[in-house]
Amino acid sequence: MKKSNRLSDFELIVLLVLLRVGDDAYGVPIAREMQEQTEHEAKLGSIYAALERLEKKGFVVSELGEPTKERGGRAKRYFHVTKQGMRQIRETQRTLTRLWKGVPELEGGRP
Amino acid sequence: MKRPKSVEPPKLATWLLERFSPESGSLAGDLIEAFRHGHSSSWYWRQVLVAILITLPQLMRKYLALFTYTVACGAAISVAWFFLFPNAARTSAFPRVFALYARSYGIDWPWSFVYQMVFLTAFQTAIVGITLIAHLASSHQLRQGLFRALFVMVMVLAISNVVLPLVSGIVRGIEWIGWVIVSAPAAIAFVLGSWKVTRSRDSVMGVKSM
Numbered sequence: 001m002k003k004s005n006r007l008s009d010f011e012l013i014v015l016l017v018l019l020r021v022g023d024d025a026y027g028v029p030i031a032r033e034m035q036e037q038t039e040h041e042a043k044l045g046s047i048y049a050a051l052e053r054l055e056k057k058g059f060v061v062s063e064l065g066e067p068t069k070e071r072g073g074r075a076k077r078y079f080h081v082t083k084q085g086m087r088q089i090r091e092t093q094r095t096l097t098r099l100w101k102g103v104p105e106l107e108g109g110r111p
Numbered sequence: 112m113k114r115p116k117s118v119e120p121p122k123l124a125t126w127l128l129e130r131f132s133p134e135s136g137s138l139a140g141d142l143i144e145a146f147r148h149g150h151s152s153s154w155y156w157r158q159v160l161v162a163i164l165i166t167l168p169q170l171m172r173k174y175l176a177l178f179t180y181t182v183a184c185g186a187a188i189s190v191a192w193f194f195l196f197p198n199a200a201r202t203s204a205f206p207r208v209f210a211l212y213a214r215s216y217g218i219d220w221p222w223s224f225v226y227q228m229v230f231l232t233a234f235q236t237a238i239v240g241i242t243l244i245a246h247l248a249s250s251h252q253l254r255q256g257l258f259r260a261l262f263v264m265v266m267v268l269a270i271s272n273v274v275l276p277l278v279s280g281i282v283r284g285i286e287w288i289g290w291v292i293v294s295a296p297a298a299i300a301f302v303l304g305s306w307k308v309t310r311s312r313d314s315v316m317g318v319k320s321m
Contacts, residue, residue: 026137026141027137027138027140027141028141028144028145028148031141031145043157043158043161043162044138044141044142044145044158044162045132045138045158045159045161045162045163045164045165045166046161046165048135048137048138048162049165049166064137067140068140070143070144070147071140071141071143071144072125072139072140072143073140074136074137074139074140074143075136075137075140076137076140076141077137
């Protein structure tokens with residue numbers, strides 16, 4: 001059976017956060033943006049795990065920056081969404097929008 | 112007076128992260144950077160523990176054969192230990208066990224305890240070390256065959272080793288404490304073996320692939 005390339009909720013959030021952060025998307029700003037948007041403490045370990053899965057699926061690419069003293073001599077790892085990743089985001093958006101429409105309980109902004 | 116906040120994150124946490132999450136250079140850098148921008152030590156520890164917990168299954172999958180092999184070796188040693196010292200299994204309450212050791216080796220408490228721990232741990236670590244080296248050095252086909260045979264044998268012996276004393280009522284009540292103590296060397300062997308695997312696997316394989 002072919003392995004599914006479908007996005008989990010968390011992976012979708014990570015991809016959207018990457019798009020929001022832009023060119024400077026490495027661990028710290030990604031976690032900050034995620035925390036601001038979701039209002040939950042972002043765990044960098046979870047974010048990295050999701051990013052690695054996304055990289056394996058071809059939705060994200062990463063490159064290493066220069067090591068800096070502030071980071072104890074460790075390099076930053078920058079992440080970018082690929083074209084395939086963008087396609088997947090749009091497809092997920094279409095699916096979710098379709099599912100949202102026509103559900104009376106979700107219309108009109110009432111719980 | 113309030114102590115000023117350290118600019119250095121907890122070293123032990125960083126060390127653990129890099130130890131158990133081998134490809135975590137950038138993650139460690141991110142955590143250090145965030146810590147220096149005002150996060151607390153407890154935040155740092157939380158982040159490290161989550162990162163390790165997430166990576167562990169991945170690490171286990173990567174080294175599954177070696178981990179299983181190490182555990183099998185530890186179990187084999189445990190079985191051998193009960194065969195070599197059957198009285199320990201029959202008299203598991205630890206004062207009796209150590210009295211037995213004192214008599215067997217002519218050593219008095221507490222040196223009997225020290226002797227037991229040092230000797231058995233060294234013995235088991237050596238066996239785990241040798242089997243791991245043999246495992247790494249042997250051919251894939253030979254390794255698979257030997258591994259399967261050893262694994263099945265050890266599992267059968269290990270299960271009977273634990274179940275039989277319980278069923279026969281040899282181990283009763285508080286004697287479980289003694290049972291745990293006499294099993295401790297095998298547990299130490301598992302930990303040391305796993306430690307050895309995670310530390311040396313890449314370098315050994317690197318040399319082999321050259």
